[in-house]
Amino acid sequence: MxxxxxxxxxxxxxxxxxxxxxxxxxxxxxxxxxxxxxxxxxxxxxxxxxxxxxxxxxxxxxxxxxxxxxxxxxxxxxxxxxxxxxxxxxxxxxxxxxxxxxxxxxxxxxxxxxxxxxxxxxxxxxxxxxxxxxxxxxxxxxxxxxxxPGCYPTSILIPLVPLLRENIIREEGVVANSMSGISGAGRNASEKLLYCERNESAGAYGLPKHRHLSEIEEQLSHFSSSQVVISFQPHLAPMNRGICTTISVQAEGVPDRKKVADSWNAIYGNRSFVNLLPEGEFPDVSHVVGTNRIDLSVHADPRTGKYVLCSAEDNLIKGxxxxxxxxxxxxxxxxxxxxxx
CATH class of the missing domain: 3.40.50.720 (NAD(P)-binding Rossmann-like Domain)
Structure with missing residues (x-):
């Protein structure tokens, strides 16, 4: 071609x-x-x-x-x-x-x-x-x-959509926190992206309505029974590339890690680029940079009745x-x- x-x-x-x-x-x-x-x-x-x-x-x-x-x-x-x-x-x-x-x-x-x-x-x-x-x-x-798709939406939609479709999680109260490498801001010269400004520095930006929020909510709503509204907090981190996302969601019923893992495996088990990590492991940007892979993990928190979903990807490749x-x-x-x- x-x-x-x-x-x-x-x-x-x-x-x-x-x-x-x-x-x-x-x-x-x-x-x-x-x-x-x-x-x-x-x-x-x-x-x-x-x-x-x-x-x-x-x-x-x-x-x-x-x-x-x-x-x-x-x-x-x-x-x-x-x-x-x-x-x-x-x-x-x-x-x-x-x-x-x-x-x-x-x-x-x-x-x-x-x-x-x-x-x-x-x-x-x-x-x-x-x-x-x-x-x-x-x-x-x-x-x-x-x-x-955008880099942030990819890191959020892949873990969330199967769980919304199967009513494993509630639509309300979803909170997503993401950290992006500096390359996500593009290649244009900018004072705030200078090495001395970003090295040893991390912080939120684009609050409360980062542009990617529109895409995230529209896609989640497409796969849900109603309009989904989430809280999304992007952060710029002192690394060249990669995105690490942590999502807190309310479970339907008692949180059960196996229920989430089974849902992900049913949807992504035969896909080339979605990798579910073993229990107790966490996605790490350094493990996915240079690949088209997104790593996922799920952690049940019975104390709060929530799941904590984690993902990591290369923002310039999978993103x-x-x-x-x-x-x-x-x-x-x-x-x-x-x-x-």
Whole structure:
């Protein structure tokens, strides 16, 4: 399959380049970046040196991209900008996987509430597929547009959704606390992201309505019998990459770890990238960085009548580029792990 990555200068775009170069079913033939136009890709992404990448960054117009013979376009662009490319590419008959937030929501009013601007292409919101392969049936027959989930939502939805569907937990009072590596803030220069500002420092941000909250609540409500509202507290931690999430939820009845573990195993037991840890172990970011895996653990707390659910993932792979490739694999009929192990 012939592939183009639009906007490959950021952290997620660079991971896409590295992963797709080794994908046995794909040919990466176009890589775009306005800021790096004309430069050799391997000079700008040193980790891929020695892997025979002959490409240079280009900065084609949207019209030129419509005429490009790539079959699938990965958009690694900021929200708002991605839709400007997605709509004309779709009109030209291309397939699109968007890593931004532009098509993750069904409701244009919610998008405007959380992103501070009207949606640029509201007609595509209900037509796009939410690209979380473990929870949604993905197919190009369903939609040529895949909205790749956010990093925080992935870490929260995978542990929670099966338990909501089976009424193992209550919908009310869900509290999710997440810690993200600095790369989650993007690659743009910012004083608050300088080494001296972030080293030996951790703190909450984006409270009380981080943008990803809209996506999390919409997806949880989709799998539940009613509108789900949660409390979500993201934190920036002094690490390069990774997300660690801890979720406190009220059990239906007496908390029973086996009930949760059985539910997860029934849904994820045959999936390549969800790993349930043995009792007593906790997910650790250092164990998943560089992989498309998400590790889970569950701990029953009879004292409070709650479960404590934990997850860890690489925000740039399972939370971004790797998951987008996993969605492509599923839609193409490949093994979901191709190019990712």
């Amino acid at each position: 012939k592939i183009c990555i639009v906007g490959a200068s950021g952290y997620s775009g660079r991971e896409l380049v590295s992963l797709l170069l080794d994908h046995p079913r794909c040919t990466l033939q176009t890589v775009t970046s306005r800021s790096l136009n004309g430069k050799a890709v391997e000079d700008c992404i040193p980790k891929i040196r020695g892997r025979g990448c002959p490409l240079s960054f280009s900065n084609p117009s949207i019209e030129n991209l419509q005429e490009d013979d790539s079959e699938l376009f990965f958009l690694a662009l900021p929200h708002g900008a991605a839709a400007e490319f997605a709509v004309p590419l779709l009109a030209a008959g291309k397939k699109v996987i968007d890593l931004s937030a532009d098509f993750r929501l069904n409701c244009p009013e919610t998008y405007e509430e959380f992103y501070g601007q009207p949606h640029p292409a509201p007609e595509w919101l209900k037509r796009a597929s939410y690209g979380l392969p473990e929870l949604h049936e993905l197919s190009w027959d369903n939609s040529p547009l895949i909205a790749s 971004a580029g790797g998951q987008a490739i996993q969605a492509m694999n599923v839609c193409q009929g490949y093994d979901e792990s191709e190019g990712l192990k």
